[in-house]
Amino acid sequence: MKVPLIDLVRQYEVLRDEIDEAIRRVVESGRFIGGPEVESLEEEVAEYLGVKYAVGVASGTDALWLSLMALGVGPGDEVVTTPFTFVATAEVVALLGARPVFVDIDPRTYCMDPGKVEEAVTPRTKVIVPVHLFGQPVDWDPIEEVAKRHDLFLVEDGAQAIGAEYKGRRTCSLGHLGCLSFFPTKNLGAYGDGGMVTTDDPELAEKLRVLRTHGAKEKYVHRLVGTNSRLDALQAAVLRAKLPHIDGWNERRREIAAKYDEILKDLDSVTTPYVMPECTHVYHQYTVLVKERDEVRRRLAEAGVATAVHYPIPLHLQEAFRYLGYKEGDFPVAERVSREVLSLPIFPELSDDEVRYVAERLVEAVGA
Ligand SMILES: Cc1ncc(COP(=O)(O)O)c(C=O)c1O
Known part of the structure; x- marks a missing residue:
C-alpha cells in the first residue's frame, strides 16, 4: 500500500x-x-x-x-x-x-x-x-x-x-x-x-x-x-x-487521530500528540515525537508511507534570522522537538485501512 x-x-x-x-x-x-x-x-x-x-x-x-x-x-x-x-x-x-x-515552547503542546x-x-x-x-x-x-x-x-x-x-x-x-x-x-x-x-x-x-x-x-x-x-x-x-463541511472534516481528523493514538499509545519511543483540557484539536497535523526520526522516516518511506517534518530547524537557528543574535541552546525545547517531530498522513478522506497501515508500519519502524 x-x-x-x-x-x-x-x-x-x-x-x-x-x-x-x-x-x-x-x-x-x-x-x-x-x-x-x-x-x-x-x-x-x-x-x-x-x-x-x-x-x-x-x-x-x-x-x-x-x-x-x-x-x-x-x-x-x-x-x-x-x-x-x-x-x-x-x-x-x-x-x-x-x-x-x-x-521557548511548551514540551507537550x-x-x-x-x-x-x-x-x-x-x-x-x-x-x-x-x-x-x-x-x-x-x-x-x-x-x-x-x-x-x-x-x-x-x-x-x-x-x-x-x-x-x-x-x-x-x-x-x-x-x-x-x-x-x-x-x-x-x-x-x-x-x-x-x-x-x-x-x-x-x-x-x-x-x-x-x-x-x-x-x-x-x-x-x-x-x-x-x-x-x-x-x-x-x-x-x-x-x-x-x-x-469544515466541522465534519475536523471531526474526521479527530477520529483518525484517535485511531493513531490507540495503536501507538504503548510505544515508549513514540510520543503522540497531547490535547489540552477544555480544548478541541483540529489536527492540521498529527505530529509525533520519535527518536532517530530520520531513520524511522526512511523506513516508513520504504514501506510506502509519506511523512513530513514540521519543522526541522527552529526559526532562531535559521540563517535568515542570524542577525537577531540567537544561538544554539537558547530555546532547548524547540531545538529538541525540531529533531524529533514527524508528521503522519492525516486528511479527512484517509481510509481506516490506510490509518491502520501507517500506524502499524510506524510500530515496525521503531522496532517495537
Ligand atoms: C503557522 C502558519 N502561519 C502562517 C502561514 C502562512 O500562510 P500562507 O501559506 O497562506 O501564506 C502558514 C501556512 O503555511 C502557517 O502554517
Whole structure:
C-alpha cells in the first residue's frame, strides 16, 4: 500500500458538483476581484468563528503582515512569538522593520510556553503573536493576562487551526486580530493562495480593508501606504462551497487521530500528540515525537508511507534570522522537538485501512 501525506483530489471528487457550480458562477459573473463572493465568505467565516468582521486577503502570510501593519508595527518595535512555527509568523515582523523576539515552547503542546512570555516583554514590545500550532489552541488565558498587564496587542496565528476551540471559543476570535490561511492543504483550503483577518474592532477591520487595496477606500485616493492583497472571487467561491463541511472534516481528523493514538499509545519511543483540557484539536497535523526520526522516516518511506517534518530547524537557528543574535541552546525545547517531530498522513478522506497501515508500519519502524 502507498499512503500519501495528503490527497486533495479525493476531496474534490466528493464535492465536485458544488465546486464546479461555484467556479462556474464566478466565471459567468465576470467579477474576479472582490464582489459578492468575497463579501459573503467574509460574513460566513465571521459568523462561523463568532467575530464581527472578517477581511479576505491574498494569503495567511499577508493576513499576518497586514495585521501588524494595521497595528502600526515598525522599526524599534518588538513582537514576541515562538521559534517553532512556519517562517511566515516571524518573517512579517522583520519585513516591517521590527524585531521578532522568541520564547521557548511548551514540551507537550509545542505552542508558545505561556510561563515564558513575560520575561520576553520589554518596553519596546508592541504585540504578542501566539501560534495555534498543528491545530491545537495555544494556552490563551495566561498569555492574555501578560498582554493586559503590559498593554500589548494580541494577534493569533490561526493558519493551522480553523475550527479549534479554547474553552468553548473558536481560535481567531480570542485576540485583537486573528489570521487564517486558506493554502490548499489547510483544513479549509482554497485552490490557490488565500487568507483572512478576523476582528471585533470596526476600526481595525476598516483599516485592513484599506491596506489590502493600496491604502485606498475611494479609487485613486490613497490615505495610507498599503499593498495589493485581495482574496479573489474564484477562491472565495470555492471556500464557500467547502465551509459548511469544515466541522465534519475536523471531526474526521479527530477520529483518525484517535485511531493513531490507540495503536501507538504503548510505544515508549513514540510520543503522540497531547490535547489540552477544555480544548478541541483540529489536527492540521498529527505530529509525533520519535527518536532517530530520520531513520524511522526512511523506513516508513520504504514501506510506502509519506511523512513530513514540521519543522526541522527552529526559526532562531535559521540563517535568515542570524542577525537577531540567537544561538544554539537558547530555546532547548524547540531545538529538541525540531529533531524529533514527524508528521503522519492525516486528511479527512484517509481510509481506516490506510490509518491502520501507517500506524502499524510506524510500530515496525521503531522496532517495537
Ligand atoms: C503557522 C502558519 N502561519 C502562517 C502561514 C502562512 O500562510 P500562507 O501559506 O497562506 O501564506 C502558514 C501556512 O503555511 C502557517 O502554517
